[in-house]
Amino acid sequence: MRLGVKLIDQILDKAKQGQELSDEEFLELLNIENDEDLEKLFKIACDIRDSQSKVIKLTSSVHLTNKCQIQPRCEYCGFAEETSEKGYYNAFYKSDDEILTAVKSIQEAHIPRVSCSGGYGYKGKQAVNACRIVKGYSDLEILVNVGGDLTEKSVEDLAKLGADTICCNLETINEEIFYQRKPGDSLDQRILTCKRVSDAGIGLSSGLLLGLGESKEDRIKHLRYLSNFKTLEEIPIMGFNPYEGTPMADHPAFPLKEQLKMVAVTRIMYPEITITMPTPTVGPENVEFSLKAGANNLATVIADNYPHEVKGVGSPNYGNYTEVVNIIEKLDLIPQTI
Helix, strand or coil: CHHHHHHHHHHHHHHHCCCCCCHHHHHHHHCCCCHHHHHHHHHHHHHHHHHHCCEEEEEEEEEEECCCCCCCCCCCCCCCCCCCCCCCCCCCECCHHHHHHHHHHHHHCCCCEEEEEECCCCCCHHHHHHHHHHHHHCCCEEEEECCCCCCHHHHHHHHHHCCCEEECCCECCCHHHHHHHCCCCCHHHHHHHHHHHHHCCCEEECCEEECCCCCHHHHHHHHHHHHHCCCEEEEEEEECCCCCCCCCCCCCCCCHHHHHHHHHHHHHHCCCCEEEEEHHHHCHHHHHHHHHCCCCEEECEECCCCCCCCCCCCCCCCEEHHHHHHHHHHCCCEECCC
């Protein structure tokens, strides 16, 4: 027992000193169960983050469309039309005016960044159009997220428009699990999209969806794999939550403690990276724990003045702007505003 504690302390001391850890050492950190050791892990992750900056990014959302042509559907998805009564059940495709109204409300709330996301089947046209509106009529940073539904031309168009970040989550690089849960999607296409984004010089966001059936070894391997993309600047750490009415409705939610351990491990592996916790997948009530584990971007943060209904991706809930800011300031951190 003492040997185990001593080993963890040795690994944490290496992390604290900025020394590179092996895959085996990262696995030891993911296997921590002792609360005292967990606290040490989270403190080191926070110290690493705070040594870079104590500013916490905030990202709001505009969901462009839930019409998605992926067939068969991803087993966990409650975002696409007619997948879950708890999600966006009825089909929608936001007009330019609806996008602009949402963008203006986000800027008025002083939230600095907007994520514009949508379903598959448009070859990136919906993302390009949203970027044109955001960059033409606001001072917001924009992240676009339409998965692998981006052609080479649409990536070039986004670069010309000044897109700040493009998100393409690989979710898991375990091919067997990927195609079990996402039988209509293509991992190769998602990897190609990440490469196109990186080659275009646009900041890349690419994250993990934890709890689909992958192993801890898979998660470490996935984190390492992301270093292949030279413009990688953001890693969302998402935990699976079951959406009622979907094929995975009875699959267990990913444990919060395990999600937080992945945040801390990601912070140690990538000291300067933006680590995003989408408030729906962690639960708005758990935002404080996300920050205490080393995250520095909170996504799907919605202000009271937002004009449209919002259903979180991964869970129908989301974080309220005022409540999120209060939590950030309570922890002696600084919410990024405009």
